[in-house]
Amino acid sequence: MVVSLLLGLSAGGVWWWKQRLASETSPATPEQQLAATGSPATPPSATAPSAASAAPVAAAPVAAPPADPLAAAGLSRATIRIDGPMETAVTAAAGPEVGPALAQVVTRTLVWWVDVPGDLRRGDTLDVLYQVRPGEEPLVYAVRFTSNKTGQTHRAYRFQPEGDKNPRYYLPSGEELExxxxxxxxxxxxxxxxxxxxxxxxxxxxxxxxxxxxxxxxxxxxxxxxxxxxxxxxxxxxxxxxxxxxxxxxxxxxxxxxxxxxxxxxxxxxxxxxxxxxxxxxxxxxxxxxxxxxxxxxxxxxxxxxxxRRSLAASLRATFEAEVRRQDGLLGTTIAGG
CATH class of the missing domain: 2.70.70.10 (Glucose Permease (Domain IIA))
Incomplete structure (x- = not known):
């Protein structure tokens, strides 16, 4: 009897221990979760990722940095301060391969405002928009010249009116430079x-x-x-x-x-x-x-x-002014050396 009693107690203890382990590892029922936390349990299906969400998400394409507007237009810009011979200043800004020829081409616009080189002064400034052409002289599109002799900032823009054989340089007023x-x-x-x-x-x-x-x-x-x-x-x-x-x-x-x-x-x-x-x-x-x-x-x-001086026809002014804005944007808003 004593042996039977001991065996019965041992079996009961084992069964009780297994039930306790099972209760600790099994998921709680909604009622148990509510009693323990005060909020209902989330069904496993609500948190399990779907097939679509489990797939890797493709990275959004990164926008390329904006292209250099000057390079896109095939043009170059030189910012020049005259503190000696003009050709020396232009060559220092544009480089020895382009500078000497560029100085000659720019002079063709300056002579309509001042005598060159007699009226050039130390501290005069130039901003030039131009195109490099292998085997040819540079093609100047816009010139902005601040003269200490005249006390003014002079501007000229290359423009070809519709129907004209040749492009020419124009003042902001729409009159020809020459x-x-x-x-x-x-x-x-x-x-x-x-x-x-x-x-x-x-x-x-x-x-x-x-x-x-x-x-x-x-x-x-x-x-x-x-x-x-x-x-x-x-x-x-x-x-x-x-x-x-x-x-x-x-x-x-x-x-x-x-x-x-x-x-x-x-x-x-x-x-x-x-x-x-x-x-x-x-x-x-x-x-x-x-x-x-x-x-x-x-x-x-x-x-x-x-x-x-010839002037542009009224019908061409809007087109010309749009081209002036484009060239001014490429030339920059600051005066060289300012």
């Missing part, structure tokens, strides 16, 4: 590339224009010479004025002259003498136009002719 000559030897051209006051000691005005552009008599005169010093002048004509101011006009680097053209021929103002070319000592198609008094004193055509 003055035009009344009774000019050329009705149209791309740019004046040299003046008497540009510091090059040049005796005439160079008009950049394609080969074959009609060249006209600026006054009524008689042909006195043709094709002299051909090595340097190329095909050329000298026209002596009849009456008037008794001037002589020289036209150099022309295309082949008409066979009918002879010394002693008379041409009325506006009559065609020949066509522009690239002959003689010339490095690009252009016309060299030189005026002299009868004593061989060189005259400035921009003082001898009446001059004027």
């Amino acid at each position: 003055l035009r000559l009344e009774n000019s030897p050329l009705e149209d051209y791309e740019q004046v590339t040299s003046l008497l006051r540009d510091g090059r000691r040049h005796k005439g005005v160079d008009f950049k224009t394609p080969v074959g552009t009609p060249v006209k008599a600026p006054f009524t005169g008689i042909v006195r010479r043709k094709n002299w010093s051909f090595r340097f002048n190329g095909n050329c004509v000298e026209l002596e004025e009849i009456g008037g101011k008794n001037r002589r006009a020289l036209f150099l680097h022309m295309d082949e002259l008409p066979r009918s053209l002879k010394v002693g021929d008379r041409f009325n103002v506006g009559a065609m003498l020949g066509r522009s070319g690239n002959s003689g000592r010339s490095f690009a198609p252009h016309l060299h136009y030189q005026l002299e008094a009868t004593n061989e004193r060189v005259l400035d055509p921009y003082e001898s002719h009446r001059t004027y």
Whole structure:
């Protein structure tokens, strides 16, 4: 009996111990969870991840950094402070490969505001928007020049009006930067590339224009010479004025002259003498136009002719102003050295 009693107590203890372990490891019922925590238990299905949520989430694409607007436009910008020779300052800003040529091209705009180099002052500043072209001179799009001589900031923008053959430089007002000559030897051209006051000691005005552009008599005169010093002048004509101011006009680097053209021929103002070319000592198609008094004193055509500026048509102003805003944005809002 004693043995049976001990065995019964032992079996009961084992059963009680197993029930206790089971109750500790089994999940609590909703009622038990409510009693223990005061909140209902969350069903396992509510927290188990679904097949869709278990899949890896693809990373959102990272936006590429914005492209450099200058590089996107294929342009460069130079910020220049003049504290000595202009070419030195431009070369320091743009580099030795571009600087010397860029200085010459920029001068073509500055000469319409000041004499170069005589009117340049220490502390003058330049901002230039330009395009580098292998094998060609840089193409300038915009120039902003702050002059201590004039006390002003001057601006010019390259723009080609619809229907025009050539782009030209315009002031913010919509007027052309360059003055035009009344009774000019050329009705149209791309740019004046040299003046008497540009510091090059040049005796005439160079008009950049394609080969074959009609060249006209600026006054009524008689042909006195043709094709002299051909090595340097190329095909050329000298026209002596009849009456008037008794001037002589020289036209150099022309295309082949008409066979009918002879010394002693008379041409009325506006009559065609020949066509522009690239002959003689010339490095690009252009016309060299030189005026002299009868004593061989060189005259400035921009003082001898009446001059004027063309303005954009009202219908083109909105397009021009949009282009000015674009170029100003690429040029930057701060003045060089400011």
